[in-house]
Amino acid sequence: MHHHHHHPHVSSPHATQKRLKFCINDHIDILIEILKRLDGRSLGVAACVCRLWCTIARNDSLWEDLCFRHVSPPPSGVRAVVVALGGYKRLYMVCVRPVLSRLGRRLRLGDSDRVGRVWTRDEVQLSLSLFCVDYYERLGRLGGGGGGSGGGGGGGDTSAASLMFLCKPVNV
Amino acid sequence: MKRDHQESCGVGGGIAGYDTKSGNNKGESSSSMGKGKLWEEEQDPGGMDELLAVLGYKVRSSDMADVAQKLEQLEMVMGTAQEDGISYLCSDTVHYNPSDLSGWVQSMLSELNPPMCLDASGMLQNQHDPVLGSSTVTFSNPLSHKSEIFSGDYDCDLRAIPGVAAYPQPDSISERENSRKRMKTSPGSDTSNATTSNSNSTPPLLADASSSSLSSSSPPSTIMISGNLSEPSRPVVLIDSQETGVRLVHTLLACAQAVQLENLKLAEALVKHIGLLAASQASAMRKVATYFAEALARRIYKIYPQECLDPTYSDALEMHFYETCPYLKFAHFTANQAILEAFATASRVHVIDFGLKQGMQWPALMQALALRPGGPPAFRLTGIGPPQPNNTDTLQQVGWKLAQLAGTIGVEFEFRGFVANSLADLQPEMLDLRPPEEETVAVNSVFELHRLLARPGGIDKVLSSVKAMKPKIVTIVEQEANHNGPVFLDRFTEALHYYSSLFDSLEGSGLAVPSQDLVMSELYLGRQICNVVACEGADRVERHETLTHWRTRIESSGFDPVHLGSNAFKQASMLLALFAGGDGYRVEENNGCLLLGWHTRPLIATSAWKLGG
Numbered sequence: 001m002h003h004h005h006h007h008p009h010v011s012s013p014h015a016t017q018k019r020l021k022f023c024i025n026d027h028i029d030i031l032i033e034i035l036k037r038l039d040g041r042s043l044g045v046a047a048c049v050c051r052l053w054c055t056i057a058r059n060d061s062l063w064e065d066l067c068f069r070h071v072s073p074p075p076s077g078v079r080a081v082v083v084a085l086g087g088y089k090r091l092y093m094v095c096v097r098p099v100l101s102r103l104g105r106r107l108r109l110g111d112s113d114r115v116g117r118v119w120t121r122d123e124v125q126l127s128l129s130l131f132c133v134d135y136y137e138r139l140g141r142l143g144g145g146g147g148g149s150g151g152g153g154g155g156g157d158t159s160a161a162s163l164m165f166l167c168k169p170v171n172v
Numbered sequence: 173m174k175r176d177h178q179e180s181c182g183v184g185g186g187i188a189g190y191d192t193k194s195g196n197n198k199g200e201s202s203s204s205m206g207k208g209k210l211w212e213e214e215q216d217p218g219g220m221d222e223l224l225a226v227l228g229y230k231v232r233s234s235d236m237a238d239v240a241q242k243l244e245q246l247e248m249v250m251g252t253a254q255e256d257g258i259s260y261l262c263s264d265t266v267h268y269n270p271s272d273l274s275g276w277v278q279s280m281l282s283e284l285n286p287p288m289c290l291d292a293s294g295m296l297q298n299q300h301d302p303v304l305g306s307s308t309v310t311f312s313n314p315l316s317h318k319s320e321i322f323s324g325d326y327d328c329d330l331r332a333i334p335g336v337a338a339y340p341q342p343d344s345i346s347e348r349e350n351s352r353k354r355m356k357t358s359p360g361s362d363t364s365n366a367t368t369s370n371s372n373s374t375p376p377l378l379a380d381a382s383s384s385s386l387s388s389s390s391p392p393s394t395i396m397i398s399g400n401l402s403e404p405s406r407p408v409v410l411i412d413s414q415e416t417g418v419r420l421v422h423t424l425l426a427c428a429q430a431v432q433l434e435n436l437k438l439a440e441a442l443v444k445h446i447g448l449l450a451a452s453q454a455s456a457m458r459k460v461a462t463y464f465a466e467a468l469a470r471r472i473y474k475i476y477p478q479e480c481l482d483p484t485y486s487d488a489l490e491m492h493f494y495e496t497c498p499y500l501k502f503a504h505f506t507a508n509q510a511i512l513e514a515f516a517t518a519s520r521v522h523v524i525d526f527g528l529k530q531g532m533q534w535p536a537l538m539q540a541l542a543l544r545p546g547g548p549p550a551f552r553l554t555g556i557g558p559p560q561p562n563n564t565d566t567l568q569q570v571g572w573k574l575a576q577l578a579g580t581i582g583v584e585f586e587f588r589g590f591v592a593n594s595l596a597d598l599q600p601e602m603l604d605l606r607p608p609e610e611e612t613v614a615v616n617s618v619f620e621l622h623r624l625l626a627r628p629g630g631i632d633k634v635l636s637s638v639k640a641m642k643p644k645i646v647t648i649v650e651q652e653a654n655h656n657g658p659v660f661l662d663r664f665t666e667a668l669h670y671y672s673s674l675f676d677s678l679e680g681s682g683l684a685v686p687s688q689d690l691v692m693s694e695l696y697l698g699r700q701i702c703n704v705v706a707c708e709g710a711d712r713v714e715r716h717e718t719l720t721h722w723r724t725r726i727e728s729s730g731f732d733p734v735h736l737g738s739n740a741f742k743q744a745s746m747l748l749a750l751f752a753g754g755d756g757y758r759v760e761e762n763n764g765c766l767l768l769g770w771h772t773r774p775l776i777a778t779s780a781w782k783l784g785g
Contacts, residue, residue, distance in 0.1 A: 077542065077543055077547075077582075078543055080581075080582065081539065081542050081543060081581045081582070084580040084581055084582070085539075085580065085581065098750070099750060102749060102750050103746065103749055103750070122739075122742050122743060122746060123746065125540070125743070126743060126746050126747065128539055128540075128543070129505070129535075129536040129539055129540065130536075131539075132535045132536055132538070132539035132577070132581070133532065133535050133536055135535070135577065135580070136531075136532070136535035136573065136574075136577050139573050139576055139577065140530075140573060
């Protein structure tokens with residue numbers, strides 16, 4: 001079987017039946033390995049490619065890797081808490097991404113997503129705390145039918161109002 | 173007919189001042205010689221100006237521009253010469269015939285013989301330097317370009333009212349106020365001339381400490397002029413808004429002083445004046461001035477704000493404040509850090525929150541406890557809140573939400589709510605405290621203790637109750653301000669500074685204007701302002717005191733300080749860095765306590781305590 005790695009996966013009508021094309025979609029495990037190494041933005045883009053990729057990209061463990069990639073293994077129990085509070089994808093979108101980008105910018109680093117910026121334990125802690133506050137606020141809204149929280153920037157999810165400050169653009 | 177050449181010489185002649193918007197910083201002067209000057213005037217060229225003649229002044233129409241210019245110079249000179257050249261005017265009551273304006277002005281000018289350079293900027297800078305520090309730069313720079321227009325000492329605005337002992341004479345003053353107001357309203361639109369950029373990064377625009385100059389001002393700037401004038405003889409110059417900003421502050425302080433001296437007529441006049449001045453300001457200063465003016469008005473007219481407002485309303489306001497700026501978050505995070513460290517090895521913990529409100533502090537603590545190495549302790553929360561109208565049980569609702577959260581993250585949770593009008597009503601026995609071997613207690617108070625200072629004995633009772641609770645740690649967050657002094661004027665001045673900084677920081681929060689959050693946050697602060705300024709006695713609950721005061725009080729009650737560690741500092745710094753406008757916020761450490769401030773002004777202080785040995 002020939003692996004035409006440099007070809008993007010396209011099933012061209014004139015592909016010869018004799019040559020078997022490598023289709024990444026047939027190899028989900030490889031796909032996941034690749035997606036695991038993407039940065040947040042690319043992962044989001046990948047989710048838009050096709051339905052299959054979308055389903056895979058929604059997989060929370062991908063986002064978990066993204067969140068904790070540059071940090072030593074998080075304490076046990078974090079996963080249970082994060083999942084309960086809404087999952088890693090939400091954690092990333094609502095807290096981690098803004099925190100990293102704001103703090104990274106302040107430290108004058110490059111794109112903090114891509115470069116191996118070390119994310120310290122303190123930042124982890126802060127993000128988790130903010131995430132918890134976010135969950136708590138959403139509890140309130142569900143319960144009391146509260147006023148709409150203005151949908152912030154995070155990928156379609158409406159973020160709780162107390163984290164609105166994270167969604168505001170920072171004038172650097 | 174317009175005075176064209178007035179514009180060209182850059183001196184706003186005050187005549188239909190609308191045309192002086194040539195982009196320079198000069199405002200227009202409304203000569204007080206005649207409101208006639210404000211409108212289109214008809215005149216017969218060469219003869220006496222008709223409108224002025226009606227008022228008793230004889231000025232050649234052809235001389236008008238010249239006279240106006242000289243008047244401005246005169247005013248400026250008088251302003252700069254305040255200390256030296258003018259005192260003799262007070263004692264030496266030589267009267268000039270004001271009907272011959274040209275002649276009068278000329279003689280005044282030559283008498284004063286302005287030897288001082290027109291270094292208005294230097295003057296202003298010196299006046300405000302000790303207080304403002306770096307911010308004087310923003311003040312003096314624009315002024316240094318304006319060599320001609322300088323409004324001098326603002327005290328003169330009232331004291332320059334002609335007639336012996338012009339101040340204080342409530343009736344004549346309010347009348348003059350009214351006439352002056354008439355003059356000011358028409359160029360009101362022109363104060364948009366202001367080229368001020370009260371940018372977010374500049375420190376608060378307050379010029380102060382001329383409260384001292386205010387009190388010593390009775391003097392020497394009164395000009396004795398005879399005649400049956402009904403208008404103040406001093407031209408009033410409205411410059412760009414930075415100048416008016418300083419004037420605004422002075423007027424606020426003057427009004428407060430009038431209130432303190434029970435001179436209510438004067439205060440009333442001044443309050444109205446503030447509104448006009450405030451209109452010319454950029455947002456933060458305008459809002460602060462408006463709130464303070466409203467509070468002063470309430471105090472003057474004795475329309476006291478209702479204290480017993482719906483707590484859900486005040487909770488909602490506080491929520492918006494929570495979301496807009498980092499003060500409450502800072503308070504919560506730093507207190508939580510101290511509590512977390514105190515709970516490091518405990519297996520059952522009990523937090524007593526003196527002001528539960530919406531319980532926004534506790535999710536973060538619970539999450540940190542959940543992820544504690546070794547697993548979470550059993551967490552018990554006792555929340556205290558004010559009585560609610562309509563029998564709604566807000567405390568229970570909050571408790572329920574927290575319980576849900578606790579269930580989600582796997583923390584054993586128990587909640588109890590207590591309704592109390594005042595913390596002093598609380599008895600430790602009610603709290604169902606368990607022995608210290610069984611559970612570790614933390615007491616938390618965010619912006620609650622200062623209210624107890626309104627009634628005598630309240631704070632002592634509460635502190636002894638706290639001791640009876642045998643807490644491992646007590647976290648206290650309070651405003652860092654001295655709003656509880658005995659003298660009203662001092663309180664007012666302090667509050668003006670404090671809330672100006674706060675409003676300034678709100679402006680810098682990067683929220684799109686207008687924004688509901690911003691408005692509600694300002695309302696939240698506005699209510700505090702109202703309480704500090706307008707209320708007295710048991711109603712005045714916003715009795716903020718500085719960290720030093722609290723330290724003394726708490727230590728003498730038998731507590732020892734606990735230093736907030738570097739973790740708290742780091743968390744706080746990171747939190748602040750997340751906020752837009754984060755450059756303006758500063759975290760400081762002071763003997764183990766953390767202070768959050770805006771630029772150089774500390775605003776909030778967190779401290780932690782344990783039972784004394």
